Amino acid sequence: MRVQVAIIGSGPAGLLLGQLLHRAGIDAVILERQSREHVLGRVRAGVLEQVTVDLLDRAGVGERMHREGLIHDGIDIHFGGARHRIDFRRLTGKGVTVYGQTEITRDLMNARAAAGLATVYEAADVAIHDFDTDHPRVTYRKDGVSETIACDVIAGCDGYHGVCRASVPAAAVSTAERIYPFGWLGVLSDTPPVSPELIYNRHERGFALCSMRSRTRSRYYVQCSLDDSAERWSDEMFWDELRRRLDAKAAETLVTGPSIEKSIAQLRSFVAEPMRFGRLFLAGDAAHIVPPTGAKGLNLAASDVSVLAEALIAFFAGDAHGVDTYSARCLRRVWRAVRFSWWMTGLLHRFPDADAFAHKVQTAELDYLVGSEAAMTALAENYVGLAL
Ligand code: FAD
Ligand code: PHB
Numbered sequence: 001m002r003v004q005v006a007i008i009g010s011g012p013a014g015l016l017l018g019q020l021l022h023r024a025g026i027d028a029v030i031l032e033r034q035s036r037e038h039v040l041g042r043v044r045a046g047v048l049e050q051v052t053v054d055l056l057d058r059a060g061v062g063e064r065m066h067r068e069g070l071i072h073d074g075i076d077i078h079f080g081g082a083r084h085r086i087d088f089r090r091l092t093g094k095g096v097t098v099y100g101q102t103e104i105t106r107d108l109m110n111a112r113a114a115a116g117l118a119t120v121y122e123a124a125d126v127a128i129h130d131f132d133t134d135h136p137r138v139t140y141r142k143d144g145v146s147e148t149i150a151c152d153v154i155a156g157c158d159g160y161h162g163v164c165r166a167s168v169p170a171a172a173v174s175t176a177e178r179i180y181p182f183g184w185l186g187v188l189s190d191t192p193p194v195s196p197e198l199i200y201n202r203h204e205r206g207f208a209l210c211s212m213r214s215r216t217r218s219r220y221y222v223q224c225s226l227d228d229s230a231e232r233w234s235d236e237m238f239w240d241e242l243r244r245r246l247d248a249k250a251a252e253t254l255v256t257g258p259s260i261e262k263s264i265a266q267l268r269s270f271v272a273e274p275m276r277f278g279r280l281f282l283a284g285d286a287a288h289i290v291p292p293t294g295a296k297g298l299n300l301a302a303s304d305v306s307v308l309a310e311a312l313i314a315f316f317a318g319d320a321h322g323v324d325t326y327s328a329r330c331l332r333r334v335w336r337a338v339r340f341s342w343w344m345t346g347l348l349h350r351f352p353d354a355d356a357f358a359h360k361v362q363t364a365e366l367d368y369l370v371g372s373e374a375a376m377t378a379l380a381e382n383y384v385g386l387a388l
Pocket of ligand 1: 032
């Protein structure tokens with residue numbers, strides 16, 4: 001088999017790249033280690049910046065998002081018993097769209113199937129070769145049979161644990177990392193959200209987030225310890241812990257019900273540089289991870305892909321400028337999002353080693369934030385993606 005672009009990974013980055021390339025007449029195949037159902041079953045991000053919404057429109061997959069997605073004009077931050085609204089619309093003129101990553105993935109998979117494009121699910125032992133030459137190859141096994149794909153370019157969209165970044169010689173890549181000393185326990189439930197907008201709660205017992213997927217489906221998170229396991233948490237334990245971390249009004253109005261998904265995510269900041277190695281291009285979580293506090297992971301993956309699609313379209317038309325500047329263009333935005341996500345994480349979580357001084361400074365910073373137009377504008381610009 002021969003294609004122009006071999007895409008590794010069918011998460012949002014790989015699927016969106018495939019769709020943008022297809023619309024430009026560039027042929028690509030996607031190789032995915034897991035099954036389609038497994039990919040669709042992973043509950044992850046939920047907040048889209050306007051540039052991500054625009055990109056999904058350009059990719060021709062925005063119809064259901066506009067029908068079912070919820071436009072949010074701000075968020076609430078709760079600390080010390082009181083809730084404070086950060087009004088994105090007033091401060092920046094922009095809002096965000098709440099629409100689940102699983103739904104984006106489903107829309108992109110459906111568009112791909114409708115166009116008859118090739119995706120190989122349950123591709124085992126995917127390996128990439130010769131990407132430092134003009135003739136890279138990808139090998140894998142499907143149903144026990146070994147296969148080879150010859151291509152011009154490999155797009156590594158295979159997430160943090162993927163094979164692409166791991167195949168780059170250690171001397172060619174530099175990495176920077178922070179691992180945070182806590183995780184997020186997330187629950188999805190078919191219950192109405194506690195409030196029309198998201199509530200970020202800073203509490204002595206730890207951070208909590210009230211989010212949603214629709215007017216009838218809620219997504220909640222509580223900060224948990226690193227060695228915790230989702231199995232240890234009954235639904236009742238989860239709701240009790242969440243309620244304790246909310247303001248009085250939210251605690252009173254919280255509607256609980258059976259969880260339909262429960263999982264723990266680690267919090268990490270990670271950047272690998274550069275994002276291009278010869279004919280191999282990394283995009284999304286394959287190149288960088290941010291803690292979910294700033295709602296940036298999926299949006300960063302989308303913006304990488306936007307830059308990469310444009311660069312590859314020019315490349316196949318004979319212009320290499322875009323591929324040569326891909327890494328630098330993406331990394332500037334990546335580092336700004338890394339900074340914002342790290343800052344939001346520090347602002348809102350309980351750190352196990354924090355003493356009374358650290359706690360007081362954190363309170364003072366929150367107090368300053370909600371009293372300062374300039375500070376609220378800075379948060380809003382970063383959250384909606386304007387400052388990135
Ligand atoms: P992924 O979605 O990770 O997709 C990579 C794909 O590559 C996967 O389907 C994987 O199976 C496949 N793959 C891996 N290795 C191979 C291989 N060797 N061969 C073939 N295929 C392979 N962001 C937010 O903004 N908010 C959140 O609440 C949030 N929660 C998260 C919770 C978890 C547990 C995780 C892991 C991430 C979360 N994120 C969140 C981040 C966000 O979901 C990611 O930034 C986004 O999924 C990135 O998309 P991606 O396509 O780059 O990577
Ligand atoms: C989510 O809905 O899953 C979500 C929303 C905002 C975040 C993180 C996760 O900051």
